[in-house]
Amino acid sequence: MSSSSSSSNAAESIAVAARQAFEASQLVEVGQRDVALGAIRKVLESKREEVLAANKKDMEAAEALAAEGKLSKTLVSRLDLSRPGKYDSMLQGITDVAALPAPTGLVTFAKELGPGLDLYRVTCPVGVLLVIFEARPEVVVNIAALAIKSGNAAILKGGKESIHTATLLSSLIGEALSTTSIPSTFIQSVSTRSEISSLLAQDKYIDLVMPRGGNELVRSIQNNTRIPVMGHADGICAVYVDESAKEEKAVRVVVESKIDYMAACNSAETLLIHSSLLDTLWPRIASALFSHNVCLRCDPSTLSAIKDHPDTSRLATASSETDYHTEFLGPTLAVKTVGSVSEAIKHINSHSSHHTDSIITEDESAMSAWCRGLDSANCFVNASTRFADGTRYGLGTEVGISTGKTHARGPVGLDGLVIYKYMMRSKTEGGSLIADHEKGEGKYTHKDLPREQPPF
């Protein structure tokens, strides 16, 4: 057997096991999911030393690579579960997820179709998730908790640098589940890229892929599967300073959107300036950005307007078209002049990643045009782009951020992990037939029913 077909057989076994675990779990009472989360917390509490020992192995390997310059220090630091408070906050995360309301079993539509025939639309898990994420071992636990809470089986793949920690955490989760009514294969993990490519072919068993990670990862997954993919490839966010913008607002929002956390997907990468502000507000904004050592890639008008600023020669250069399509993830900002809010919207719709964009304005009609005309998940008025986040939105938790146009968009909470099914119940003596309702005078009533709870 070739290695590719053996990896594809292994992938199929994992996918089938996940599917079976999902199907078996559908008959388990929803409250048992929280019991399972409690069991996981307990096992992880008792195995703290073992987990930290596995994490130490990952850390040593990562530090060696970092010393050779082959790995970033940020990655090494994210890998570290032994930082003060880190392990406890991972455990607390499980309890927090358990405390959220269950997103399944909610009735979103209920109608009596006709006498004795009731139809309910009820939220339910999507099924089997494949989640691919960065080398942060606590994410294994976080995603497992979200999957269990929402009733979805999950196959997890963390960044390879976290392999010892992630493998152990995943096996401890399985161990904990085996003492509960949720099947132990409800959460599984894989450790290699080749397993992922084989899993992407298992569209019969896997319902949704959620890649968290760089552009390249996300696009390669989108190109290689017919399973629906939820996530975002880029975060090219813009701030537009409108004609009517107030100085303080503009400076504060632009600066925070750029510098608060430059590696985040919701940080600003593009700044659009209304042409009427070139000689007034724009130089003040530029000056504030310079004071944070932000490099500006400017179009001719914005560059010329700040040519006399002492920092311009050091920090500002002429922009190219590519700059307006770039996620810098660092101290660089592309700047461009626009003549109107509609020109700003057009620029963003054709250059951004449809993630988060903010307008600075006092003009109600500009606000309205912005929020309606922009084809972005998060359309902000006078607020920092950094607010685009599930926790900040009060969603309880965040599975990821989606820039897609179907299923879920923007910060995705637990309700992005559910879909619905229709349940219909006939209460008539002879069962319900189309013939009873459509022959003669017809007997559809289509009367709304109370939505308190599902019929079963």
Add this chain to the structure above:
Amino acid sequence: MSSSSSSSNAAESIAVAARQAFEASQLVEVGQRDVALGAIRKVLESKREEVLAANKKDMEAAEALAAEGKLSKTLVSRLDLSRPGKYDSMLQGITDVAALPAPTGLVTFAKELGPGLDLYRVTCPVGVLLVIFEARPEVVVNIAALAIKSGNAAILKGGKESIHTATLLSSLIGEALSTTSIPSTFIQSVSTRSEISSLLAQDKYIDLVMPRGGNELVRSIQNNTRIPVMGHADGICAVYVDESAKEEKAVRVVVESKIDYMAACNSAETLLIHSSLLDTLWPRIASALFSHNVCLRCDPSTLSAIKDHPDTSRLATASSETDYHTEFLGPTLAVKTVGSVSEAIKHINSHSSHHTDSIITEDESAMSAWCRGLDSANCFVNASTRFADGTRYGLGTEVGISTGKTHARGPVGLDGLVIYKYMMRSKTEGGSLIADHEKGEGKYTHKDLPREQPPF
């Protein structure tokens, strides 16, 4: 220029035009969509003779093919717009869609994140739709109306036998739109398969593909695009007769589910019989099916239980495994014995197309297991599978039926053509920053706001 690159350039132009039309339409008041629908109705009313003349061309070509046995009579009859009442009902359809409530601009979540910072989640169109459908010219008008009502631009491709009618209808729709505030390229149509394959590569501009048609079409589209696909490939629906089933219900529901309209995707293709009923209820059901000339493909137990029935030799044969994966779309039914409701659920989850399945039972726990354990869009109790339909559900209209697990599932109405965006508005003097809310004691309130209307 090669013909494939010219068709791909043409596809890109169409997709870009659709995108631009969509974006331009976002600033048009929602009520104008109904005005546009009125204009379309008026133009189609005034051009009835021209449309019927174009339809006559299609009919003549189709009848010639049918005479050579190259086209089915059903297809020819569906093509015919001159049947009494047909044209008027197409026109009335436009008015009916206009009368539905708009699915966009609805607030589904509203929270004050903190003092002076309000977040709204508001439904909005998905964007640009690519809809591929059968050779039924009135579907052009129907889909155009649904797209306009929901604010989505659409590119339409009807079956090639309807080309003259579809092309004219589509150009009349464009003509009508050009007199309104909705761009005339909001609805476009293409006529060849090669244009479709080029359009499937335009994921930058097209947001959702909806193929209506056979299994082969749907799978080939799923395999050849990274645009999300909504629809269903198969309709392999089952009826399960449980131990506690009452005779009259069982016979009525099984028979209607099978014979009401055998070519429909929500007709039964599989019948599962509880083993306790082999010598009692099963022969009566078989007899009822025989009386409608339904051929039965039976497993050994069900076949042996009816071996003495006079019609068995004529209409019943032994089944193969393939029969349980087959959408017969005609007078054939695969029959199998199962030992319990959970065995029935397992069979259906692994053999069906997750479309619609019905249980016949008097047992509450069986009903509950059925509706929770079955991974199907429509889980029915004591009712005909034929109820799975948007109009019968009272959704107002139906875009199609989805067996997918994300975005929309089951019969899809107008609300399956929308997604949402987040709109956030800061009302504070200096704009809203993360720093204001997370430094010091923290100021997130996450207080629910009224959901009456969007902020802009």
